[in-house]
Amino acid sequence: MATALQAGEGTAVESFWLWKFLGRLHPLAVHFPVSLLLFAAFLELFTLGKFAHKLRPGINLLVLAGVGAALFSVVLGLLLANIEDYGGTTLNLHQWTGIATAVLGLVVLYFMNQVLNKKQWAKVKAYRTSLFITALAVSVAGHFGASLTHGEEYLTSVLPWNEDAYSPADMDIDLVAFEEDGADMSEEKQVKLVGQVRAVFAHSCYNCHSAAKTKGELRLDQKELVFQGGESGPVIVPGNPGKSELVRRIKLPKSHKDAMPSKGKSLSKDEIALITLWVEKGAPWPDAADKESVFRVADLAPRKPNLPSGKSGLSNPVDIWVDEYFIQNDLSWKNPVDDRTYLRRVYLDIVGLLPTPEEYKKFEEDDRPEKRSIWVRQLLARNDDYAMHWMSFWNDALRNDYTGTGYITKGRYAITDWLYTSLRDNKPYDQFVKQLLNPDEKSKGFIEGIRWRGDVNASQVTEMQAAQNVGQVILGLNLKCASCHDSFISDWKLEEAYAFANIFADTTLEVSRCDIPIGKKAGTKILWEELGEIDSTASRPEKLQQLAEYLVQPANGRMYRTIVNRVWKQMMGRGLVEPVDEMDNEPWSQDLLDWMASEFVENGYDLKSLIYTIATSRAYQQPSKGFDDPMDLADEDFVFEGVVRRRVTAEQFSDAISQFIHPVFEKEELKYDPFELAAAEQQNLSFARASLVANNGFLKALGRPNREVVSTTRDSQASLLQALELTNGEILNGTLAKGAEAWKEKYRDGAIIVHETYRQLLGREPHQNEFKVAMEAIGENPEPSDIQDFFWAILLLPEFQLIY
Known part of the structure; x- marks a missing residue:
């Protein structure tokens, strides 16, 4: 909700209209220095071999206009920031990078004058360097400006893997159940009601009204701050929606200047009705409600549901669970694919190669009833071919490569030999993970990350890289948002991300919010403390050993659901949970996922056994299904019918x-x-x-x-x-x-x-x-x-x- 809230008319001090008008010209004026300075820097590249290029007059004009526009934009921006209702760390970053751009622009003009008017050719290099730095600075300032107006995840939120799976229907809003209760609503009902209100706040309001960004001095991410209100006073009058500015704003049409939210999707009718009803009921917020998550949170503990009795012809447990799913969704089994299609599919999925003409012929002539299972076992026994194929999958996930940033400067370490050997020998997955988390010289590259040259953002120091990458790859968890600020897409907090990163650190890290230190150091904790307690006084090797032991224990059902889901997607083209890095999302079959994860642990963490189970299932042998729009695969209404057709x-x-x-x-x-x-x-x-x-x-x-x-x-x-x-x-x-x-x-x-x-x-x-x-x-x-x-x-x- 990007517009400041006012509790009532006449409570805010009105600034002179002209200053407001000029301040609001800032978003218009700021586009000029961005485009002009970037274009000038781009054209300068064409003059590197000859300064006195025919483009020089045009570049000079662009630089003059760009610097002038930058100075003008800074003045208007300061007016806007001081008169209007912007606040928070993002504003500070935008403001100071904008001022820095203007100062750098003056430096560019100084060197340009030295070269052009005083013919000091030795300063050409300084002029060009300052111009390129200025172009970079104006881009950074523009990024923070876009974050202010559109939200921090304006660009990245449209990417398939970052798409918010939330919709009003996810909450199953039942207004009738709440309306029927009188003033004596039970605490359980109160917790449920405010929980749904908080979910609306989280998905629609936190981008502008939380710790990372606070418009109008209003925050909606904590109970006491919600009732405290903004710079103009309270926005909620419990029991009286008609006098609550929050309710008034969310009911305004999208085109109205006071409408909330001002960016993104408007609230649905049910969401508006929900918030209105909550205020009408007195805006109840029991202390117990703060313990409830507004996001879906998957269970941590393992769960092995009882396998239903199978039908005739369905012996693979995967098929028995899929059959249950088919019955629930009124789907029917199709005939398995023919031998040629199956053989090509399973060869590519297990060893990454095509069958030879001789192998096609031999498979076709094989009349054994269990020939498909037999051939899968033979393929899995081709240890080197198997390892060479699955290297690509793991290299991608563990960001291991053979050349690239960091390898020459010893700021990055390859794990190729360890990885290949582990795959070839079918190392049990719990040992595989333990050796990544508590590594020797051959396997240390994953948690060591990349030591970038020069200064880096606080969220990209190697310790935080390790926390993010372990969370993503091993646990199917997105910690990237929480590495910079309290997450908008989960309950993970900034200090929790730093506490996890401290396990990988030699010293205790200082917490930075949006790259600005907050003067506080986090503790040292595993993400789920029920898995074990990390000794914060221990050395880094001792902390890593503790982490490795705690994470791989069977009690961590999340870790084993994550790897099962990844392998399922690699074989089937779409995970049981999508995206595969968001394991809190709902799977299309919770029972199948839980059963496979538990079975994986009981079978000794055997990846080849997992692949065998999938590859020999009738579900894997169903005809493939193509999707014209890849976004359909991430749709919450996705229906599993078989293997997804995919490109080699x-x-x-x-x-x-x-x-x-x-x-x-x-x-x-x-x-x-x-x-x-x-x-x-x-x-x-x-x-x-x-x-x-x-x-x-x-x-x-x-x-x-x-x-x-x-x-x-x-x-x-x-x-x-x-x-x-x-x-x-x-x-x-x-x-x-x-x-x-x-x-x-x-x-x-x-x-x-x-x-x-x-x-x-x-x-x-x-x-x-x-x-x-x-x-x-x-x-x-x-x-x-x-x-x-x-x-x-x-x-x-x-x-x-x-x-x-």
Whole structure:
């Protein structure tokens, strides 16, 4: 709620209208220095080789206008801040970065004058440096300004993984139940009523009326502050909604200047009615209500529901639970996919490779009733292929890479050898996590994070990185908001995030809110104290050992639900809970998730056993379902029907080409080689697996993330960058050209090349019309360029690029 509240007319001191009018010109005027100075800095890049460039007069004019606009904007901004009802730390940051921009602008003008008028060419470098710094400063000031007007998460909230899953329907507002109660409403009903009111405040008001940002000196995040009101007095008159300014404002039309909230979605009719009813009932707020969360909080403890009796033909426990879900949602089982589709799917999911034509044939001819289960076990026994494939999944999550920021300066440590060995040996997951949290030299890279050069934001010091990353990857918990201020999307508080970060620190960290120290140090605590107490006086190694022991205990059901959910999504294309980093969200089947997590613990934390259970389920063998809009996968009304159709990953795409056409990456490009040469030859490793090579433009275009941050989900949608790379990329073009030469030498005949391409890349023979079109394209005696074009056409087919 972005507009200041006033308890009644005449209570606020009115400023002279002209100053108000000029102050409100600030949002308009501030866009000029942002655009002008940024454009000037951009054009300056074109003059680096020659200062006396033809662009110089235009740059000079942009700089003069930009600095002048910055000074003017600062004056108007100070008027606005002192007359209107803005407050909080974000305002302070915006104000001082804006002033700093204006001062830096004067520095730019000074050096520009020295160079242009006094011909002191030695100061060109100082002029350019100050200009670029000023452009950066005006961008930062603009960011904080946008946070003031639109909320701190204005940009990031629209991203799929940050989308707020809340809606009024989530609260199940039952106004009738509250209306029926008279003045003697029970304390239980009072707690429920104010709990729902607080949920509305949290989702619609905290962006502007909380500790991080306080407009009109009004905060709605604590009981005593709600009733205290804002700069103009109380906003709630208990028992009298008609005299409560809060109620008046939320009922105003969206277009009204006093309407609340002024940014974002208006409150729904039910939400308005709820708050009105609450005030009418006397605005009850029992002390017990403060112990209740306004957000959904998943249980920490494990839970293993009793497995229902299965139907005939359903022996896998996953299918028994899915059948219960299907019955509840009036869904029916479909026939399992055919052998070719299943084999391709399970090969790509377990070892990341395509089956060979010989393997397709052998699988088709296998007449054993349990052949699919048998082949899954055989795939899981291919330890090195399994490890090379799942390396990509874990490298993304643990932000481990082979090159990049920090490795040269020793500000970052690779865990590649430890990770590969752990996957190859199928290390139990509890031991896997313990060695990440209480590491030796080989596994320390995850919690050590990246030591960025120079000063960093308080929320990005390595100790806080460790807290955030452990929370996200191991516990499915978003601590990033709470690392800067009390979270708007959960109950986690700033001091709780710092207390958790202190476990990873050599000394006690000073708490900073929005990068400003508050003069206080947090304690040292695990996020859920019922798991154990951390000795705050212990050394860092001792604290890490305690943390590792506490987190992996079976009592921490959340940790095991998180990994089960991640593996389920990797195999099925959509998690039981979405996003996978928000494990407090409601799963589409709580029973299935809880049962699988408990079974995972009882089976010795065996990841391969978990994969086997999923891969042999009838649910996994259902026909895939495509989604035109990826946002539908995150929808709260998502209905599970089977595997989600998805695009092959960058590594799977590369390895398939390497298998059958020509190696995309040579062995010399391996950044990690797990084999001695003899062993590699024995395993027919004739090419470098893409998971073991450094990132490059080709892999980035196909979706491999920058591993400087945790990445637990890859976008399966095609992109413009991918299209450009697949049509004009140097790596793919060169690989196909070499492959075409080799195929021409090996097969020679056009008809054979067509048949082999379909057999090897698609696992089938071409249809009659496909063969005819292909032969018309390449001819009986094709040139290598014709074969190259044919390869390219097949690789772009959905049949090749999608996992059906």
